[in-house]
Amino acid sequence: MSSSSEDSNQQRAARVEVLMPTPPLIEAETDGVGSSAASAPTASSVAADGAFLAEKAIAALPPNLQEMAKDPKRKAKSSDPGWKYGFIPDPQKKETIQCILCKKKVHSGIKRFKQHLAGCSDEDGDQVEAEPAPTPAAVKTPSSGTKVKQAKKKIAQSAITSFVVPAPPNPQTQKYSKGVTSMLYKTPEEVVSDRDKSKTSQSTIEHCTKKGTEAKQIVDDHNGIPFNVINSRSWEILLESIGQYGHGYRSPTYHEIRGPLLEMAEKRTMELRKKHEESWKEYGCTIMSNGWTDTSRRHLINFLANSPAGTFFLGSVDASSEVANANMLADLLEKQIDKVGKEYVVQLVTDNGSNFKAAGRILMERIPHLFWTPCAAHCLNLLLEDIGAIKEINTCINSAKKVSRFIYKHGRLLDLMRDKLGVDLVRPGVTLFATSYLTLASMYRHKNGLRNLFVSDEWHNNNLAKSPEGKQAENIVLSMPFWNKVEMFLKASQPLLVALRLVDGDETPAAPEIMAAMDVAKNSIKDALKGKPSLLADVLDLYEKRWDNQMEQKLYGAALFLNPAKFFVIKV
Structure with missing residues (x-):
């Protein structure tokens, strides 16, 4: 370690001794590396040294200043030990205190005077320089109030940062290992990113309760915060930030959020825009x-x-x-x-x-x-809605709606259905057509369970089995033509839904893929409906109306041509 770094370390150690005098220590054995605890100074010895230093400093003052320093009227009626090292030179200016160690006059009261004793900056922002005779390291600065505790914390953190030495390089990787501070001061964003990469399981409510946090505190049911907020990344970062702050975090006020914090958010947004502008230009x-x-x-x-x-x-x-x-x-x-x-x-x-x-x-x-x-997604949604409006397919959708509404309208029948199937039939989607498709797909997947439901003793012993709606639902579920139409509808729609999922996804650019995906969808529809020529003709007419006439753009053609893996498959 260089001599300059040794001097700075000695100065830092002196500051720490001023602000945090060594407390009484329990007897301990020497660990073989450092000295024994018995040689460390005790609090009583530090206090005695401070009193001796004060007496010695007063004796070195001129006679007129000695009288002032010893006059109790020139000290405030306070038990603050800071007055041991200063006095009021002018009774008319009680906020001015003169130091007995360096004869410097410090304004703004005892707090600033104690900062002077500790070697902190004065009110003008200049570093306080004591006379060479007494050293600040020998003065026991009184510890009082939250500010002193915060100063202790800052000095301790700076000392840790200063004394962190990087590990020697690994001969294989030639990379330095992370220091202690890099592990201690991870940002909330880094913590959440590491958590996502490690794929750790989400904490359960029982785990949160063990940590002292109830589910009611996580999801605020009093203010109507939606449950899906829990799934957002910003929510994880918020909780991690509060956790890193620790006990005693004060929430920002209403005026802080609508004022300075909102301005800070706007500033961050503009900085984000600059990054996007660089991409736009390139x-x-x-x-x-x-x-x-x-x-x-x-x-x-x-x-x-x-x-x-x-x-x-x-x-x-x-x-x-x-x-x-x-x-x-x-x-x-x-x-x-x-x-x-x-x-x-x-x-x-x-x-x-x-x-x-x-x-x-x-x-x-x-x-x-x-x-x-x-918009390709809007175009595909309109195409799927048009297909769902074809009379043969629309009849199938309406029949499925009658069955699902009848089951969900009666609680006992709904419980019986869940017991037989183990799942719900209705699958909500983003659009009306997506909901219809997902519900029909769920019904087709569990058609055997639905049939067992409507032939079971529980159903026949139920009064609903004798009602007109019940008989209609039973006839639909036990009808083979109904399930054949459902299968035909799913085959005609599924290729288009695959293309829609591709367009809506953010994983890969859609422009090079969409033309190839729609070509595959068109061929799949032809294969699925080749036994229904009239229905196939209706679907292909809608395909041409919604897609060929609107989405056959030169830009998509260029993107397909520049994607050889897809272009040559279609060309062949």
Whole structure:
């Protein structure tokens, strides 16, 4: 270790001795590395040394200052031991205290004077320099109040950080092992990331109770916090941050959240935008827009930018008072494109509404290099809804709805169904069609259990078996043509749902994959419905109407051509 580092360590040790005098120690044996505890100074010896130092310092003062230092009227009526080393030189200025060690006058009261004794900065921000005669390390600075405790903690942490020495390099990896501080001061984000990588199981409610936290404290049922908040990453980071703070954490106030904390969040968002802007300039981006209506019946239009860096929310416009025609939408979209930079926007994606289609064509005329494409997910949802509206398939869906509604409307029958099947029939989905498909798939998977339910003694002994609704539900479940239609519907829809899952997913870019996925879906539908030529013709007509006429875009063709693994499979 260098001489400069040794000097700094000695100064730090002196500060620690000033702020944290050594307490009485229990007798201990020498461990062979350090000295024995018997040689350490006790608190009484430190106090005696402090009193002797004060007397010696007063004796070294000029006669006039000696009288002032010994005059009890020039000290505050306080038991604070800091007055042992100072006095009030001017009775008219009781906030000014003169040090008997260095004769320096310290303003702003006893607290600042004790900071002077400890060698901290003065009120002007300059470092307090004591006279060479007495050293601050010999002074026992009184310990009182929370501020002194915080100072102790800071000095102890700085001492740990200073004395951490990296381990020698491993000859194989030539990497240094992590120091102690790198393990002690992990951020909440790093802790959550490590937890996700280790794939540890989630804590149970019993585990939380053992830690002193009830489930009611985790999910606040008094304020209506949704249960799915628990699944969010930001919730884990929030809890980890509070846990790292420790006991006594004070929640921010209402005004802090709506004021400075909100400004800090806005600042972080703008810093995040700068990272996205770098990606926009390097790779280009896609502007996405969709309209929706909230619970207050306001018509809102969202704008987002997508690039390899991810999706960034640009803003939202309340268009309730506007007529959402093509020119109005084109102007709104062009403003967002100008904010990002026209030279960086490659593609514009909107929903399939006629007004958005017209707005896209207007913008392609204004910006020649821009490609407008309708939303593939919206297009597939409309195609699936059209298939579900075919008379033969729609009859099958309505029959399945009658069975599920009848079962879920009667509690005893629902319990009997759960006992026979072990699961629920209804599977909620994101869209109405997805819910219908998932429910039909669940019914088809458990058709044997449903048949056993409606032929069981429990069902025939139930009065519901004699009701018109009960007889209708029984006839549907025991009907073979019904299950044949369900199977046919699932075969026609499943390939399109695979493509929809691909479009909605964030794992891989959808543009190079979507054309190949739809080609596979079309061939799968032909194979599944080859025994139903009339139904196959209806489905293919809808496929051409919704997909071929809208989604056959040059941009998707280019993406497919640049993805050889998919392009040559289709070409062959």
